[in-house]
Amino acid sequence: MIRRWSIPLLLLCLAVGLAFPVLFFLGRMDAASCKTYFLIASAAYFVFAVLWASAKGEKKNS
Amino acid sequence: MARTGKFAAIAAQLDQLNEFDREPVPPDKLQSASKFMGLFAGEHVAATEFVIGAFFVLHGVSFRDLLLGLLAGNVLAVLSWTFICAPIAVRTRLTLYWYVRKIAGPGLTVIYNVANAVLYCILAGAMIAVSATAVGLAFGIKSPKLTDVLPNSLGWVLLVFALGAAFTALAVLGFEKLSKFAQAVSPWIFLVFIAGAVATLPKLGVHANLDNVWEVARTKIWNGLPVAGQEPLGFWHILFFAWFCNLAMHIGLSDMAVFRYAKRWTYGLFTSFGVFPGHFLAWICSGVMVAAIGRDMNPGLMAFEAIGFAGVAAVVLAGWTTANPTLYRAGLALQTITPGWPRWKVTVAAGTVTTILACFPIVFMKLLDYVAIYGLVLMPVGAIVFTEHWILPKLKIEQFRAEKRGWIISWRVLAVWIGTLAAVFALPIHLYFKWLPGYFIAVVLYVSLQAWPERKSPARRPA
Numbered sequence: 336m337i338r339r340w341s342i343p344l345l346l347l348c349l350a351v352g353l354a355f356p357v358l359f360f361l362g363r364m365d366a367a368s369c370k371t372y373f374l375i376a377s378a379a380y381f382v383f384a385v386l387w388a389s390a391k392g393e394k395k396n397s
Numbered sequence: 398m399a400r401t402g403k404f405a406a407i408a409a410q411l412d413q414l415n416e417f418d419r420e421p422v423p424p425d426k427l428q429s430a431s432k433f434m435g436l437f438a439g440e441h442v443a444a445t446e447f448v449i450g451a452f453f454v455l456h457g458v459s460f461r462d463l464l465l466g467l468l469a470g471n472v473l474a475v476l477s478w479t480f481i482c483a484p485i486a487v488r489t490r491l492t493l494y495w496y497v498r499k500i501a502g503p504g505l506t507v508i509y510n511v512a513n514a515v516l517y518c519i520l521a522g523a524m525i526a527v528s529a530t531a532v533g534l535a536f537g538i539k540s541p542k543l544t545d546v547l548p549n550s551l552g553w554v555l556l557v558f559a560l561g562a563a564f565t566a567l568a569v570l571g572f573e574k575l576s577k578f579a580q581a582v583s584p585w586i587f588l589v590f591i592a593g594a595v596a597t598l599p600k601l602g603v604h605a606n607l608d609n610v611w612e613v614a615r616t617k618i619w620n621g622l623p624v625a626g627q628e629p630l631g632f633w634h635i636l637f638f639a640w641f642c643n644l645a646m647h648i649g650l651s652d653m654a655v656f657r658y659a660k661r662w663t664y665g666l667f668t669s670f671g672v673f674p675g676h677f678l679a680w681i682c683s684g685v686m687v688a689a690i691g692r693d694m695n696p697g698l699m700a701f702e703a704i705g706f707a708g709v710a711a712v713v714l715a716g717w718t719t720a721n722p723t724l725y726r727a728g729l730a731l732q733t734i735t736p737g738w739p740r741w742k743v744t745v746a747a748g749t750v751t752t753i754l755a756c757f758p759i760v761f762m763k764l765l766d767y768v769a770i771y772g773l774v775l776m777p778v779g780a781i782v783f784t785e786h787w788i789l790p791k792l793k794i795e796q797f798r799a800e801k802r803g804w805i806i807s808w809r810v811l812a813v814w815i816g817t818l819a820a821v822f823a824l825p826i827h828l829y830f831k832w833l834p835g836y837f838i839a840v841v842l843y844v845s846l847q848a849w850p851e852r853k854s855p856a857r858r859p860a
Contacts, residue, residue, distance in 0.1 A: 345581075349588050356596035356704065361605050369596060370705030377585065377707045384581035 338390035344383045352376035421490030421657070428658045433667045436655070441643075441675025442587045444527040444715035447696035448764050449642070450683030453635065455543070455692055456765075457623030460615045462632040467680065470639025471672045477640070477647035478656075479665030481779075485786050486656030493653045497778060500785045502799035504806035507734070509778060514730035516645075516771050518747055521723040522754035523761040525564060528716030529557050531697030531709045540695045541758030544626055548756045561752025564717055568724040568748065569741045579718035586718075587674055589711035593703035594682035597689045618688040637829040638765065639676055644772025644832060649779040694762065724748055769828045776832050777817040780839035781810055784847075788840065794847050809846040813839055 352373055359369035453463060489496055498506045530540040538552040548554045567575060599605075603613050623629045630638075646652040647668075656664065686699045693699075700708030728744035735743055754760055760767070789796050799807040821835035 345584075349584060352585075352588055353592055353595075356592040360595050360598055360603075362599075366596070370707070373592060373704055374707045377589075377710070380585050381582075384578075384585070388577045388581050 338387060341383045341387035341390065345380060345387060348376050348380035348383060352380065426658065427660045429660070430664060430667065433659060433664045434670050437667050437669075437671035438674070440583075440671035442583050442590070442671075442679055442715075443675070443719040444524045444696070444712065445719065445764065445768075446590065446675055446679040447683050447700065447712055447715065448523075448527060448694070448761055449638075449768075450680030451687035451694060451696070451699065452627075452765050453630065453680065454618060454684045454687050455624045455694060456627050456630040456634075457621050458619050458630050458635060459621040460611075460619040462630075462635055463619050463681070463684070466632045466635025467639050467677050470636040471669070471676055473636070473640040474643060474647060474672055474676075475666060475669045478652065478668045479663065481783060482647045482650050482652050483656040483659060483662040483665035485650065485782065486653040487659055487662045488786075489653070490657045491653065492657065493650045493778075493782070496650075496653065496782055496786075499797045499800040500782060501778075501807045501810040502804040504804075505799075505810055508806075508811075509775075510730040511734060512774060514727045514747065516774065517723050517727035517730065518751045519754055519760060519767060520771065521564075521720040521727065521747075521751045522757075523764055523767070524716040524720035524723065525557060525561050525752060525755035526758065526761040527696050528564075528713045528720075529553070529560050529697075529755070530695050531700065531712035531716075532556060532560060534697050534701055534709060540697065541762065543624070543694050543762055545758040545762065548758065554756050557755045558752055560716075561748060561755055564720045565724060565745060565748025565752070567717070568721050568728070569744050575718075575721050579721065582714055582718055586711050586715050587679065589700065589704060589708055590679045590682040593700055593708055594685040597685050597703045600689045601685070618684055624692050634827065634829050637833075638769070641772045641829065641832055642676065642768050643672075645775040645779075648832075648836065649772065649775040650782050651775070720751075724751060727751070766828060769832075773821060773828075773832050773835065774818065776835060777814045777839040780817070780836045781813055781843050784840050784843045788844060789847060792844065792848070794844070798847075798851075809843070813843045813846060816842055 355364060355369045355372045355376070358364040359366060364372075458466075485496075494506055494510075497509060501509075529538075533540055533553070533556055536552065536556065538556050539550060541549045541553065548557075598610070598613075601613050601617050603610050621629075641648075656662075659665075683696075683699070686703045687693070690699050690702050696712050697709055700712045702708075704711075724744060724747055727747040728740060731747055732738065732740065732743045735746070738746075785796055795801075798804070799810070817835050817839040820838050821831040824831055824834060826834075
């Protein structure tokens with residue numbers, strides 16, 4: 336279950352993470368906000384990455 | 398040379414370590430095309446990419462030379478995997494280790510492994526140094542200058558030792574779990590390259606409608622002007638660099654370990670899924686980022702200025718995820734000459750050597766040259782295996798003499814290896830171009846020596 340959901344969530348984090356520098360480049364966001372939001376998206380990515388990796392490990396062990 | 402004494406014991410130890418992949422891969426273990434695509438997609442986005450792309454800017458490469466050179470060089474690299482490495486792997490289903498053993502004898506595989514271990518340690522040292530530039534920002538430790546050979550401060554040495562100890566400890570604690578983590582992290586590291594470059598563009602004056610992006614690229618990033626002390630590089634240098642930066646893997650055939658699981662040799666083409674994001678886009682992105690910090694070779698600062706703390710984390714993680722398997726491989730290779738040592742002890746020894754090397758900034762400040770030397774040193778072995786596999790049968794020259802005669806070392810192979818290296822280092826051409834004539838020198842030398850009649854001696858039982 337976790338494994339199934341973690342992949343789309345990982346991709347979503349990557350897409351959202353990329354959106355902030357694009358918005359900054361287009362002048363719709365300031366540099367500080369861009370860096371902060373990118374950091375938050377990155378942290379979220381790591382949470383789901385750890386969940387995905389551990390679910391993958393469990394599947395192999397079972 | 399017949400197998401005797403201590404050398405034979407070391408060779409037996411090495412065989413034992415590689416025992417699990419001694420047999421050719423059976424048909425039911427072959428992997429699908431999608432697995433290969435996934436495998437290669439995660440490769441080639443490492444800490445070195447932060448340095449290499451930036452160095453092209455520092456060496457004054459022009460934008461046109463960069464694009465065309467990278468495009469052609471990467472295509473040649475993919476073709477080398479497809480037409481040189483994959484066909485031999487698919488036909489033999491063996492790792493390079495076992496194939497070299499048949500051709501050169503177990504003693505030479507020991508020498509090859511030790512050479513590989515030393516080269517791996519230097520590479521891992523560069524990774525630790527790159528990570529140190531990022532961590533150093535938090536402690537106000539100045540990164541070394543472009544021309545520095547020796548450590549520039551005690552702070553730098555202490556920082557490198559702390560990171561080296563951490564990386565080594567993690568490599569000792571659990572390689573497999575960390576590999577899984579590294580696999581999960583690699584798409585994010587690639588994202589940091591893209592995000593960092595996009596966020597840097599306004600600083601370089603690129604308009605939101607991109608109408609001046611080519612002009613900025615040509616005049617402010619890859620403007621053709623090298624920084625002081627850096628030699629200018631052009632199209633051919635870039636082409637050859639992109640081609641040889643994985644020379645040990647394709648022409649050197651070490652990726653036989655991967656391709657022996659391929660159903661068809663055409664799976665070599667899937668390497669493009671890793672090569673083009675890593676050795677094309679990521680290099681371009683790091684070039685954009687370094688231009689925005691005044692062409693200062695400081696990967697940590699470069700990523701921090703571009704995308705903040707996430708960038709710093711990316712440099713550290715990229716260094717660590719690359720250093721980790723490299724340390725592991727170095728440990729594995731060194732285990733052959735330290736019989737009886739447990740894995741953790743060997744990894745700690747490799748980590749200590751690596752950390753000491755990492756203190757010397759020249760390790761990553763001369764990374765481009767080192768990458769060239771790394772490929773060059775191992776290239777002759779690839780040429781010998783290629784010749785043995787394809788050319789000797791066509792010329793009706795006997796194959797696998799070391800295995801048939803029970804030699805511990807094939808002196809002909811060793812002579813070709815050393816002779817080729819001596820010849821290429823004497824060639825009056827740029828370091829980047831040396832490997833190509835060297836490859837042909839190795840092929841011709843090996844065919845000539847193998848065609849030379851050997852002294853009659855009774856055949857031994859296979860080793």
